[in-house]
Amino acid sequence: MLPGENGYYDRNFLINDKNRFEKVQPPRMKNTTRSLRTFDWLKRDFEMARLVEKTIGELKQNLGKPVRVSVARVGRLTNSVALLNKHIDRLPSTKKIIVENVESISEFQMRRIDWAINFLILKGMSPKEWLIKKTAGIGRSASPKVNDYIVARIGSINYKEINKAA
Numbered sequence: 001m002l003p004g005e006n007g008y009y010d011r012n013f014l015i016n017d018k019n020r021f022e023k024v025q026p027p028r029m030k031n032t033t034r035s036l037r038t039f040d041w042l043k044r045d046f047e048m049a050r051l052v053e054k055t056i057g058e059l060k061q062n063l064g065k066p067v068r069v070s071v072a073r074v075g076r077l078t079n080s081v082a083l084l085n086k087h088i089d090r091l092p093s094t095k096k097i098i099v100e101n102v103e104s105i106s107e108f109q110m111r112r113i114d115w116a117i118n119f120l121i122l123k124g125m126s127p128k129e130w131l132i133k134k135t136a137g138i139g140r141s142a143s144p145k146v147n148d149y150i151v152a153r154i155g156s157i158n159y160k161e162i163n164k165a166a
Contacts, residue, residue: 041090041091044090044091045090045091045092045093045094046093048078048080048083048084048091048094049091049093049094049097051078051080052074052078052094052097052098053097055074055077055078056069056074056097056098056101059073059074059077060101065112065115066108066111066112066115068103068105068108069101069102069103069108070102070103071084071085071098071102074098084098106143106145106146109136109138109142109143109146110146110149112136112137112138113132113136113138113146113149113150113153114153115136116132116135116136117132117153117154117157119135120132120135121157127154127157128154129150129151129154132150132153132154133150
């Protein structure tokens with residue numbers, strides 16, 4: 001059997017005959033892409049910090065139903081999920097902005113409660129605890145901190161203003 005007629009025989013022949021194997025192999029290429037991919041991390045950090053700050057501001061000032069500010073959401077909106085997840089340590093000012101502004105679940109629920117109360121007042125409805133939870137999308141298993149916040153907010157509502165709005 002001649003080399004090249006049978007793939008298995010040809011492969012074994014090339015592997016076992018080192019001289020022929022080296023002659024047949026194409027020349028090794030040097031990896032030049034690594035040198036082209038070096039980044040100016042300070043410049044990138046400055047650009048990302050501005051972009052992340054703008055995105056977080058837009059998320060918090062949204063007039064519709066509130067959206068939670070998280071690293072994943074900011075990453076999706078800025079098209080830089082991988083950068084924020086893998087290289088956040090190389091972007092110190094961006095990391096600082098994200099750490100300061102990312103909301104915990106309870107903080108987000110409280111912001112959504114404020115939105116729900118304002119929404120119900122604009123609709124001319126009297127905000128009750130169950131209605132606030134339903135409008136805000138908070139389940140029965142809300143933390144005691146969130147439940148206390150709802151009770152405190154209901155106690156601070158001026159019902160005369162609700163009647164004037166309606």
